[in-house]
Amino acid sequence: MTTQRIRPWGRAALAALATFAVLAMGIGSARAADDLPLGICQSTAQGPAKFSTALWKGAEIAINEINAQGGVNGRKLKPVPVDVGNNDPAQARLSLNKAIDVDKIASLVCWGTNVMVQNGPLIDEADIASFTMSSGTGVVKASKLTQQLEAVTTLYCKVSAAQIKAKYPAVKTFAVLYVNYEFGIELRDKCEEEFGKVGIKLVASEGHPNAPPDLRAQLTKLLEAKPDAIYLGPIGGGTVALGIRTARELGYTGLLTTYGAGDTPDIYNLKLAEGNFFFVSNEVPATAPEAVKTATAEYGGYTPAGYEFVWLTAKLIRDTTKDGQPVSGKALIAKLRQERDIQTPVNRYVFKEDGNTARPLAIFTIENGARKLERILSAKELE
Amino acid sequence: MTPPPSILPFLANGLSLGLSISLVALAMALIWRTVGIIDFGLGAVYLAAAYATLFLTKGVGLPLAAAIPGALIIGTATAILLYWAVYRGFIRRGSPLFVTVLVSISVFMATQNLISAAISPQKFYFIDTILPGITVLGTRLNVAQLAKMGVSLTALAGVAFFCLRTGPGATILAVADNKRLAQGVGVNVDRAYGWTYGLAGLVVSAAAIPDVAESGVDPFVAINPVFLALAAIIIGGLGSFRNPVLGAVLLGLAFHLAVWVLPASWQEVIAYGFVLAVLVARPQGLFGGLNIVRERA
Numbered sequence: 001m002t003t004q005r006i007r008p009w010g011r012a013a014l015a016a017l018a019t020f021a022v023l024a025m026g027i028g029s030a031r032a033a034d035d036l037p038l039g040i041c042q043s044t045a046q047g048p049a050k051f052s053t054a055l056w057k058g059a060e061i062a063i064n065e066i067n068a069q070g071g072v073n074g075r076k077l078k079p080v081p082v083d084v085g086n087n088d089p090a091q092a093r094l095s096l097n098k099a100i101d102v103d104k105i106a107s108l109v110c111w112g113t114n115v116m117v118q119n120g121p122l123i124d125e126a127d128i129a130s131f132t133m134s135s136g137t138g139v140v141k142a143s144k145l146t147q148q149l150e151a152v153t154t155l156y157c158k159v160s161a162a163q164i165k166a167k168y169p170a171v172k173t174f175a176v177l178y179v180n181y182e183f184g185i186e187l188r189d190k191c192e193e194e195f196g197k198v199g200i201k202l203v204a205s206e207g208h209p210n211a212p213p214d215l216r217a218q219l220t221k222l223l224e225a226k227p228d229a230i231y232l233g234p235i236g237g238g239t240v241a242l243g244i245r246t247a248r249e250l251g252y253t254g255l256l257t258t259y260g261a262g263d264t265p266d267i268y269n270l271k272l273a274e275g276n277f278f279f280v281s282n283e284v285p286a287t288a289p290e291a292v293k294t295a296t297a298e299y300g301g302y303t304p305a306g307y308e309f310v311w312l313t314a315k316l317i318r319d320t321t322k323d324g325q326p327v328s329g330k331a332l333i334a335k336l337r338q339e340r341d342i343q344t345p346v347n348r349y350v351f352k353e354d355g356n357t358a359r360p361l362a363i364f365t366i367e368n369g370a371r372k373l374e375r376i377l378s379a380k381e382l383e
Numbered sequence: 384m385t386p387p388p389s390i391l392p393f394l395a396n397g398l399s400l401g402l403s404i405s406l407v408a409l410a411m412a413l414i415w416r417t418v419g420i421i422d423f424g425l426g427a428v429y430l431a432a433a434y435a436t437l438f439l440t441k442g443v444g445l446p447l448a449a450a451i452p453g454a455l456i457i458g459t460a461t462a463i464l465l466y467w468a469v470y471r472g473f474i475r476r477g478s479p480l481f482v483t484v485l486v487s488i489s490v491f492m493a494t495q496n497l498i499s500a501a502i503s504p505q506k507f508y509f510i511d512t513i514l515p516g517i518t519v520l521g522t523r524l525n526v527a528q529l530a531k532m533g534v535s536l537t538a539l540a541g542v543a544f545f546c547l548r549t550g551p552g553a554t555i556l557a558v559a560d561n562k563r564l565a566q567g568v569g570v571n572v573d574r575a576y577g578w579t580y581g582l583a584g585l586v587v588s589a590a591a592i593p594d595v596a597e598s599g600v601d602p603f604v605a606i607n608p609v610f611l612a613l614a615a616i617i618i619g620g621l622g623s624f625r626n627p628v629l630g631a632v633l634l635g636l637a638f639h640l641a642v643w644v645l646p647a648s649w650q651e652v653i654a655y656g657f658v659l660a661v662l663v664a665r666p667q668g669l670f671g672g673l674n675i676v677r678e679r680a
Contacts, residue, residue: 044495044496044499044504045603046601046603046606049499049504049602049603050504050505050506053503053504053505180647180648206642206646206647206648207646207647207648208647208650209650209651211603211606211607212607213400213404213607213608213611213638214396214400216396216399216400216522216639217393217396217397217638217639217641217642217643217647217650218642218647218650220388220392220393220396220522220642221388221642221647224388238506238598238599238601238603241506241598241599242598245513245597245598248513249513249514249516249523249525250522250523251523264505265503265505265506266505266506266599266601269505269506269507269508269511269599270508270511270599271508271511271512272511272512272513
């Protein structure tokens, strides 16, 4: 075996590296002690990128506001991106593990049925308070520390069905075009149930892959069934736009509707969405902070959710600390459900013990490149 | 039992999708055969042409017809620039295929995410009303679809003409067929690669413009064309530049005919099952095996 001697410049480099590593660890732990990191799911994938931007922008507004006032119990809030890829549970698990172990997040806001169901046990084990958007009903069963902020598959279908019954009485049949994974399938089934309750019959349904190359085959088939309305159930805004365009190109003049996936600038910018189309999404009342209203108009309907997540986390941490409890997921979620009826600067929520939430929703159409509020349904009405 | 709907609309739309895929497949095949790179970075070229069209129409206010030449030039220039600034160094160092593939994927992903971060992940439209169209075989094909079909056939003929009737085209064919021999007879390989990238960039840009006229422009709009193009090459083979085009048409038809009888949830099962079946039965592609020189002879 030969022994190689380290040259003087090599020793100096190693010493510098070791010093840097020690300093970096020190800075890292000092930062971890001072900051209050909050996990915010993010994605650069085709569908989710659009609403993840809105979620981040909303969270940023609240973080800046709270930090400008001195933070929470003297600790500055720090957003931590948690990359979920293309709603990929495995990718989400990797990012979540890092956010928990390295960044020490105190709470999390995320979305996606598969992401949240498969990572629910991890969230409970790490004792993180988590909030979820745009998910199916299985999410709260998979995690005791997760509060569902919008159960798309039940609540949104119910609201859409009621709106169609009230405003489009001629609609007797409908079809569903859904993203072909558990969220979309649950959306199809729940919409069939909720629409059925008001006498609107499902006559056809077709699935499509996430980010499909086109939707012509699916819509050609759905149109064979001559539905009076078509419910679009994709992941993100781009596919809603493609669905609207293709349906209209193929000569469909009936009603098109969707959930919060329609609440992105992708749809606001589409002139074709201005006729015979509505979507159900989050309300931003006139009393909401000006910055939230402006950012919602620019980035879409997930903006207030990001804002409210940070606001709620800050409030819960202050309250539990005042009660003499440690900041833990269990304590934060217990406090949330104990208070139950909470008015944020944007909306009023009823946080239920089973993890579900009654929240205000609104019906929107599109006009002049922006969403147009048609009707508000309060949390009480929807409860 | 309900009878299946007419097959004709599915055939028409499948053909349209296939010919649309075929343009990027043709460009990718040109580079693969000639330069030896499986170039996912063509996604960046696609995005350059798409955003150039958007900028020239919505930003500068040009009519679409006037914006198209500008977008074609920008897309073509982007392809040539990528070759000179990025790939050339790796090729000169003799980097293995997997390295250049990784480089090209990085180019695509970095461009996509740069646009998302620096501009916006949102979708923008330069045509946001119903596109004019005609009814063909029981379905309505819009002007963008018809343009894609026309451009695809024109591009195939154009590439054939360029390669067979022009000096730079002849150098592309010579290098594609036998690089060492071409070098031996004095062909400037580096220049031939530059011409290949220029030609591929032009074809990809010609694919991007009608595509995004229909679907809008966002940073993710190139993912499907690039990856479906690769599938088309696997199906058709690389034996001649015509083969990926045939592969793309078969792939487009597979996507649409799968939905004709079966529920649409089977669409990708059938389409990618088809790719798998081709790989098992004919690893060289359905139409692969002949080299260009023999075909020309």
